[in-house]
Amino acid sequence: MNLHNEVLEYIKDSEEFDPALAVKIVNYQIEHVKHLREFYQKFGVSKVKSIDEIIFMPVEFFKKYTLTAFEKPASYFLSSGTTGERSKVYFSDQSLELYMASMQQTFPFFDRRVFSLIPPFSYAKHSSLAFMVSFFVEKTRGRHLNYSFELDEETILSQLDELEDDILLFMTSIQLLKLSQYMEQKGMRLYKKFIIVETGGYKALEKPYNRFGLYDYGFRFFPKSEFYSEYGMSELFSQFYSTGPNKLYVEYPFAKVFTKGEGLLKVFDFANLYTVSALYIPDRIIKKGPYFDVLGRITDEERGCAFTFG
């Protein structure tokens, strides 16, 4: 079986992390992804023999380098750019196949119709989030409720009012905040029983909210709904979902979190076969068994960019 099919099968049916396959993937990437090879060379490593030798590459590098195993990738996703420069993540049909296989395994709500405030992929052509949500909308015979990067709260709310209970609603954290603020201003409440899955983007919020603080606020205006969260980014083809309302995220065998206790996120994503699987992400997390919570991204001042002074 070639590596692609091996990884595909593994994503579709795996119960525990497979270190041997992870090592195989990393060596494939060292061979085919030029800048990853250079990164390993900095440590004097040309090939890894065990999982302990894997070096997690800072996700920042997607902003600066072309990280792809393809000679001619079909297209690319762009990160949201909420922190300035944007990452470019190249893909082809093969990588999308792994992406979709991972989505099928991680998304816990295929039994519900999916509606989305995130514009469709046909509109947001370089958004991996739009690609993913459009996939779910299509699979569950749901519907897109928004075809714009802006949010027309009044129109959205009148559409939501017409939806039946128990549907699933995808929105970004900033959309949840804006809808809630609008409803507060208008003295509105929506007594529908939705599953609301917010997709993050806290960095773009006007003032710092943590996830649960935002849900507490949103709950005032969607009092019968339950809030779930999806943690993902363009650079990761696998996503993480909270295991219940206000609960922590859970890892998967094919998207394994290596951070121990509290620290920055280190993840090995098998679905990233054609880019870089072992990624170091500047989000601070707390890991408890297979579960983790995201405390937030390190700030500019922590990074040293603001060259704090005395």
Add this chain to the structure above:
Amino acid sequence: MKKEDARLLLAEASIAVRELAKRVKKGDRVGDIEYQRELLYMVLLHIADSYNGFPFPEKSGEVDSLFVFLPGNVPVVPLQVLPISIVYSLKTFFKLPHNEQLFFHNLRKLLSNQFDFIDGNYLSHDEAVRRAEEYDFVFIFGGKTAYKIAEKLHKPTRIFGPRFSIGYINKLDLTEEIAKKIAFDNLAFDTAGCLSLRFLFVQGRADISIFREAFKYMSSRLEPQSNFDRDIFEYGTSVILMDSEEFIRGTDWMVSKVKGIPTFWPPRTLFVVEVNSPEDALAILGDLRYNLQGTALGKMEFKRYFNDTSVSYFSEFGKLQFPPAGWMFEKGVNINNILRGVKDV
């Protein structure tokens, strides 16, 4: 206040700071953060000494009270502001950072009742902005947030920051002894202070292996502070690897030879840049030359190249943390104009 009385108060403050230094040396817990004791001791003694030679303004101004937003990275800033409050007789309030309050309170306890015009505490952001309005003048130390605070205030303000320090040396002068001094300047306050050396420009070919023993030695003397974030260090040093032509990495320090200015500046990391001349160094710095604070020089004759920069203090290597009495944080700011708005300087 009469000049003689102010001089007496300065002398008394000097004794208090000296006492604080003694406690640091003894191993007492003086702050919420565990600082590098050897460094803090040396800096406190230096500050205590500097009070005795502190300059007086030509005339006292119209400002009677001062509100200070302190930074969270270096604890000694209130000690550098204190003599200004004394020579101007300013009722002064220090808004303490959330992560370090004990240091100020310990200092305050050592100051006698005669210093009842000095007060400080932690306040929430909104409360601090509200309180600052009650004062005649406001100093704001901080990064990007300093400017946001200033926008909200209706009082004359002076913002200090953001700044960092560099060194410039000819390769022939880069001896093992100097390398140790450079390590000292870099590791001081985990490279978080404006006077901590971040970039070393070497005229000629730089062999960074000279820093291996220097950093090993100095990192054991200036160990990471208790607020050192190993995650940030590890992430940051991973990011800059790709920019590094060569590097040496210890468990909590790194020396990286780079060609330009990296995007990440991790703590306890020295960037070494080879150049042909000071002009080269300035070209590499670009607009960052206007964010320079201190500059350590191998030879003082290099000083003239740094006129068109914001450098406020030139020193030898190993001396960046010890500016002279009357140093007012930034170029062009002195005891006669510090209580005027930024635009006046």
